[in-house]
Amino acid sequence: MNVIEIKNLRKIYNEKTVPVNAVNDVSLSFKAKEFTAIVGASGSGKTTLLNLIGGIDTPTSGNVFINGKNVSELSENKMTQFRRDNIGFVFQQYNLLPVLTAKENVEFIMELQKKPKEEREKRVTVLLTEIGLADKINERPAKLSGGQQQRVAVARALAHKPTFVIADEPTANLDSKSTADLLNIMEELNQKEGTTFIFSTHDQRVVDRAKRVIVFEDGKVISDTSK
Amino acid sequence: MTTKLAWRNIWRNKTRTTVFLLAAFFGFAMALFALNLMKSISQQRLDDAKNLQTSDLQIHKMGFQDDKDITLFIPNAENVIQKVKENANVDVVAKRISTNAVAASPENSIGCEIKGVEPTTEREISVVQDFLVEGSYLSTDMRMPILISKKTADKLKLKLKSKIIITLKNTQEEIVGGSFRVAGIFATPSTPFDENTVIVNYTDLQELGSISEPQEIAIKIKDPTKLIETQSGIQETLSAEYEVNNWKELLPELNAFDAFINMVGVLFTIIVILGLGFSLMNIMNMIVQERTHEIGMLRAIGQSKFKVFSMLLNEAGVLMMIGAVSGILFGYVLTLIASKVGVPISSGLDMLGIRPVMYPKLNPEIIIMVIVIAKILTVAIASIPAYRAMRIKPNY
Numbered sequence: 001m002n003v004i005e006i007k008n009l010r011k012i013y014n015e016k017t018v019p020v021n022a023v024n025d026v027s028l029s030f031k032a033k034e035f036t037a038i039v040g041a042s043g044s045g046k047t048t049l050l051n052l053i054g055g056i057d058t059p060t061s062g063n064v065f066i067n068g069k070n071v072s073e074l075s076e077n078k079m080t081q082f083r084r085d086n087i088g089f090v091f092q093q094y095n096l097l098p099v100l101t102a103k104e105n106v107e108f109i110m111e112l113q114k115k116p117k118e119e120r121e122k123r124v125t126v127l128l129t130e131i132g133l134a135d136k137i138n139e140r141p142a143k144l145s146g147g148q149q150q151r152v153a154v155a156r157a158l159a160h161k162p163t164f165v166i167a168d169e170p171t172a173n174l175d176s177k178s179t180a181d182l183l184n185i186m187e188e189l190n191q192k193e194g195t196t197f198i199f200s201t202h203d204q205r206v207v208d209r210a211k212r213v214i215v216f217e218d219g220k221v222i223s224d225t226s227k
Numbered sequence: 228m229t230t231k232l233a234w235r236n237i238w239r240n241k242t243r244t245t246v247f248l249l250a251a252f253f254g255f256a257m258a259l260f261a262l263n264l265m266k267s268i269s270q271q272r273l274d275d276a277k278n279l280q281t282s283d284l285q286i287h288k289m290g291f292q293d294d295k296d297i298t299l300f301i302p303n304a305e306n307v308i309q310k311v312k313e314n315a316n317v318d319v320v321a322k323r324i325s326t327n328a329v330a331a332s333p334e335n336s337i338g339c340e341i342k343g344v345e346p347t348t349e350r351e352i353s354v355v356q357d358f359l360v361e362g363s364y365l366s367t368d369m370r371m372p373i374l375i376s377k378k379t380a381d382k383l384k385l386k387l388k389s390k391i392i393i394t395l396k397n398t399q400e401e402i403v404g405g406s407f408r409v410a411g412i413f414a415t416p417s418t419p420f421d422e423n424t425v426i427v428n429y430t431d432l433q434e435l436g437s438i439s440e441p442q443e444i445a446i447k448i449k450d451p452t453k454l455i456e457t458q459s460g461i462q463e464t465l466s467a468e469y470e471v472n473n474w475k476e477l478l479p480e481l482n483a484f485d486a487f488i489n490m491v492g493v494l495f496t497i498i499v500i501l502g503l504g505f506s507l508m509n510i511m512n513m514i515v516q517e518r519t520h521e522i523g524m525l526r527a528i529g530q531s532k533f534k535v536f537s538m539l540l541n542e543a544g545v546l547m548m549i550g551a552v553s554g555i556l557f558g559y560v561l562t563l564i565a566s567k568v569g570v571p572i573s574s575g576l577d578m579l580g581i582r583p584v585m586y587p588k589l590n591p592e593i594i595i596m597v598i599v600i601a602k603i604l605t606v607a608i609a610s611i612p613a614y615r616a617m618r619i620k621p622n623y
Contacts, residue, residue, distance in 0.1 A: 056527050056621045077531065080621070084529020091623045095524045099235035104228070111228050112529055156528075168623070 002065075003163055003196050004030040004053060009062035011048050011219075022048040024219035025062070030164070030198060035190050037199045037210035045219040046200035047168055053198065054087050054166045055079045067163060084112055088157030088195070090167035094149040096141040096156070102128065103137045106155045113160060127155040130192075131185050147178025151185060158189055164196035171203045183209050233541040236514075244546065247510055251503050251550020252557065258499040259558030259597055260587070262492045264570060267587040269488040272580045273474075275416050276481050278354040281474045282321075284446040284458055286311070289470045291442055297326045298398050300440035301469065310464045311446060316457045318449045321348040322441035324432045328395040330375070330425055332383035339379070339425050341393060343432030352447045355413055355426065362387045362411035365428050372410030372428065376421035380412050387412065393425070397437045405435040416582040492593070496600050503550070504608040511543055511612035515619075523622030536610075536617040543609030551601045555594060562589050 011023040022045045030036060040046045051057035053064055055071050063072045066086060074082055096105045106127055107120040128134050131151040133144075141149050150170060157165045167186075171179040183206065190197050199206055207213055215223040237244050277283065286307060291299040301307060301322075308320050324343035329336055346365040350356055355374065356364045365372050373391055375383075385391060387409055394404040407427060415421055432438070448457050454473050462471040475482045515522070522535055530538075569584040577583060 054527070056623075080526065080529055080531050083527065083621075087529075089528050089623065091524070093623075095521070095623055097232075097521070097525075099232065099239060108228075109528055112531075112534065 001032065002029040003032050003034075003067060004028075004198075005065040006053065007063050007065070009049075009052055009064065010060045011045075011052060011057065012060045015060070021219045023052060023059070026219070026221055027062075028214070028221065028224070030196055032196055033190065033194050034196045034198070034212055035187065035210055036197065036212040036214060037201050037207050038214045038216055039202060039207055040200075040216035041202065044216045046216050048219075049216065050166050050168055050198065050200050054089065055083050084109060085160065086163045088160070088162040088165035090150070090153050090157045090165060090170045092169040092172045094141070094146070094153045094173075096149055096152055098141050101138045101140055102133060102144065102152045102155075105141070105152055106159050108156065109160045115160075123159055124155075127159060128152075130189065131155050132181075145178070147174050147181060150174060150178070150182055154182065154186060154189070158193060158195060161193065162195060164198060167197065167199045169201055169203070170199060171201065171206055176205070179203065179205050229538065229541055230545065232538065233545045236542050237546050243510060243513070247503075247506060247546060248550050248553070250506060251547065252554040254499050254503050255551050255554025255597065255601070256558035256561060258496050259555055259593065260561045260565070262496060262593045262597070263558075263562045263590055264565070264585060264587040265488050265492055265495075266590050266593060268572070268581055268585055269485045270588070271416070271582060271585065273478070273481050273485055275354075275580060275582075276420075276478050277474045279415055279417055279420050281477045282352050282445040283448045283451065283454060283474055284461065285472050285477060286444040286446070286461070286465070287442060287470050287472070289468050292470065292472070295325065295327065295442075297396065297436060297438065297442070300438060300442050301444060302440060304440045304444065307444060307465060307469065311444065311461055313464070314457060314460050316448050316450055316453050316460075317446055319348060319351045319447040321345060321352045321445045322429065323349075323443040323445055324429060324436065324438055324441050325443055326395055326432075326436060328393050328425075330379065330383065331392045331394065332385050332389065334384040335382055337379065337382055340423050341395065341432060342424060342426045343429040343438075344426060345429045352445055355415065358413045358415040359411045360414045362409065364411055365426065366410055369408055369410050371405065371407045371431050373407035374411045374413060374426040375409055376424065377412050377414040378418070378421045379425065380409070385409055391425075393427075393435070395436060397435070398439075399437060403435055403437075405431070407431070416577065417580040418578050419580065493596065493600075496597055497604075500597075500601050500604050503547070504604045507543055507547060507605065508608045508611060510546070511539060511609055512615075514542065515539065515612045515616045518616075519619055520622070522616050522619045526619060526621035527623050532617045535619070536613045539613035539616045540606065540609050543605055543613070547601060547605040551598065555597065559589060559594075562587050 006026055006028045009023055009026045013020040013022055038046050052059050059072055063070050071082060103124050106124045110120045128137055131154060133148060133151060136144060171182060174182060186197060212226045214221055288299045288301050304322055311317055311320050326341060328339055328341040330339050360377060365374060389409045391407050391409060392404055393407055394402060397403045458471050458473045566586050566588060569586050572581055572583055572585050
C-alpha cells in the first residue's frame with residue numbers, strides 16, 4: 001500500500017515576475033518501510049519536493065495524498081497538526097533546541113501531542129539507547145558532537161512514531177564515521193519501526209545505502225530505480 | 228515544559244536579561260516606594276484634617292455651612308444628640324460652638340476661628356491634645372482657659388498663662404470681648420489649622436457669645452468604611468432643617484487632593500511600567516529576530532501558531548514577573564524600613580499640611596494595582612513581538 005502518493009505536483013516560485021518551476025508536474029508514490037534517496041544537484045528542486053510532501057510548503061497545483069488523505073487541501077492549522085502527528089523531520093543543521101537536553105529534545109513533539117509522561121519517558125529511553133546515546137540523555141546539544149546531535153535529531157523525528165520521516169541532506173555536515181553510524185541507525189530503525197524514510201542528498205554514501213534512488217533534475221524526475 | 232523552556236530561553240543572553248531585570252527590579256521597587264509615600268502623605272493630610280477639624284460626620288443647621296452665622300444654631304441639640312447616639316456605628320458625639328473672632332494681645336492681634344468644645348468628649352474625637360508642646364489641655368483649674376497654636380503664640384508674643392482678649396459678635400449682634408488665659412500651646416502638622424484656630428471651653432464661649440445651643444455636632448464613627456451608610460442613616464432620623472455632612476464634603480479640597488494623588492500614582496506607575504514595557508518589547512523583538520530560524524523549525528515539526536505565541540508571551544511574562552516580584556519585595560522592605568526611620572520631606576510643604584517627616588505605610592491596594600498594571604502591560608506589549616513570531620512560516 002502506498003503511504004505517500006503525489007499526483008501532478010507543481011511548484012512555481014515568482015509566478016508573476018520571473019517564474020521558476022521548482023517542481024514540475026511530478027507524480028510519485030512511496031510505500032511503507034521504503035528507504036528512498038532523492039538525488040540531484042543543488043537547485044534541482046529536491047528540498048522543494050520534500051517541503052511539499054512534508055506540508056511545509058503548498059503546491060501551485062497537484063495533490064499530495066498521505067495514507068489516502070489529500071493533505072494539499074488542509075488548512076494551515078490542520079496541516080501543522082498533521083505534520084506533528086504523522087511526519088518526522090531530520091534537518092541538515094540538526095536544529096535541536098539548544099536549551100533542552102537530548103532527552104527533552106526527543107520528547108518535545110510527544111509533549112506537544114500531550115502524551116503521558118510515562119509513555120514519553122519510556123519511548124525516549126528506548127530511542128536514545130537505540131542510537132547509542134543513553135549516557136548523554138541529560139546533555140544539551142552544545143555538549144554533543146555533530147554526529148551525536150544528528151542522531152538525537154533522528155530520535156526526535158521518530159519519537160512520536162510518524163508514518164514517514166523526511167530527511168533533508170542529513171549527512172551533509174558529518175564526517176565519514178558519523179555518516180556511517182547515522183545510516184546504520186536509520187536503517188535499523190527503518191526496519192524495526194517500519195517507518196518510511198525519504199532523504200534528499202547528494203552524498204554518494206547515502207545513495208549507496210538507499211533501497212530506492214530517485215534522480216531529480218530541473219524539477220523533474222529523470223530516473224527512479226529500486227535496488 | 229513551557230515554563231522550563233521560557234526560563235531557559237530568557238537566560239540564553241545573560242547580559243541582556245540581567246540588565247532588564249535590574250531595570251525592572253529598581254523600577255518596581257521605586258514605584259512601589261514612591262506610591263506608598265505619596266499615598267501616605269495624602270492619607271496623613273486627610274487624617275490630620277479629619278482628626279483636628281471635622282471628625283467623620285458633622286451636623287449643622289441647614290445654611291450654616293454657607294456663612295457660619297453664629298445665630299444658626301442647632302435647635303433641640305440634646306434631642307439630636309440622643310437620636311444620633313442610637314445609630315449603631317456612632318462612637319463619640321461632641322457638640323461645638325464655632326465663630327469668627329479677633330484674638331489680641333498687648334503686642335498684636337489676629338483674626339481667627341474660635342471653637343468652644345467640651346473637653347471630655349472633644350478629647351475622644353479630636354487629637355489636638357497630642358500636639359501640645361507646652362501646657363495642658365483645657366483644664367478646669369484655670370479660669371477661662373484657651374489653647375492657641377505656637378504660630379499664634381509667636382505672632383501675639385504670648386506665653387503660657389498669658390492673657391489674651393477675644394472679641395466677637397454675639398447672637399444679639401453686639402461686639403463683646405472676653406479675657407482668656409493661655410492654658411496650652413499646640414503645634415499640629417496643619418499650618419492652616421494652626422494659623423486660624425483657638426480653642427476654649429464650650430461654656431465660656433456660650434456665655435461670651437450668648438449662645439444657647441451649639442452650631443455643630445461632631446460625630447466619630449466606629450467603622451469608617453460605613454461612612455456614607457451612617458451619614459444617610461442619621462440624616463433619615465433628623466428633619467430637613469438639619470444637614471449631615473461627611474468629612475469628604477467638609478474638606479472638598481483635601482478630597483480632591485487625594486483623588487489627584489491617586490491619579491498621579493496610577494499615571495506614575497503606568498509611566499514606569501510603560502518604560503519597562505518598551506524595553507521588554509525591544510528584548511522580545513530581538514528574541515524573535517534571533518530565533519526566526521528556530522521558530523520556523525518549531526512550526527515545521529508541528530508546534531502550532533498559538534503555542535509559538537504563548538511561548539513568547541510566557542518568556543516575557545517570566546522576565547517581567549521576576550523583575551516585578553523581586554522589585555515589589557524590595558519596595559516592600561524599603562517602605563517597611565522607612566515606616567520605622569521616617570522620610571524627611573521638604574520643610575516648605577508644611578504650608579500644605581504635610582508633616583516634615585513622613586512614615587509611609589504599606590498599602591496593599593497599591594501592590595495589587597502595580598501587579599495588575601504590570602500584568603496587563605506585559606500581555607499587551609509582548610503580544611506584538613509574539614504575534615510577529617506566530618506569523619513565521621514553517622521553515623528549517
